[in-house]
Amino acid sequence: MKTAVVVFPGSNCDRDLAVALRETTGVAPAMVWHGDTDLPAGLDLIALPGGFSYGDYLRSGAMSARSPVMRAVVAAAERGVAVLGVCNGFQVLTEAGLLPGALMRNAGLDFVCRTVALEVANSQTSFTSRYDAGETIRIPVAHHDGNYFADDATLDRLEGEGRVVFRYGESVNGSARRIAGIVNDQGNVLGLMPHPERVIEDAHGGTDGRRMFDGLVAALG
């Protein structure tokens, strides 16, 4: 399985994501700089990491979504390549129009940094095949802008189509319908605020995040 991690100026979880991909796929991912216009050929998965790209200038993810490499990421997503956006990566995916809605300032205004309970609302995606439907898993969050917003019609459509993949077990940031992660209509683009790459071995205090990567390896080879 061939993977890449996109690195933006201000990304700070790119190396964690690279370790998670290397440990689970057996091969180190290509690290692609945001200013590159091309991605390596034959990728099975593109991962957008957490962090504070461009210092969250204008809006979280707004500048990164317009960076040169994102045109290649959008084209790859449209061809069906799997794309995973974690935290700031999720913000970039919404700003780039690959996922609907927007991530706004947390309702309580606090930066939330703790491990939270998540309900697996859809275990049928290539990202979640190693989870059971309705299972509760524990994955850390660390964000200031994780308050998912979309209009009611969009939220109803997401729920109706099974595109809400992860839901917070309790209100963490004011997110609409406690949404923590969603997929696009083709199911090949997942954005989520929690950090699966931070729980891939026992020393991290849990391995619930590793199961996402193991599921991707099983689904994408």
Next chain:
Amino acid sequence: MKARVTVTLKPGVLDPQGRAIHHALNGLGFDGVEGVRQGKVIELDLADGTPTAAIEDMARKLLANTVIETFRVETL
């Protein structure tokens, strides 16, 4: 020429920062503040004759996120 783009949250979109400012104004003794909405102002230096439609295009493509925000363009 100059233009000013004012970006504000759409009506109905929760504005926790505006609410915190509202709360702080009340704490300072400013009674009668019935609501606060926070937005941003972006000032552009432009080539003379830049059409308003081009500025609106900039706003739609980058300056505002039209999922949650609206904008107003003034040429100065």
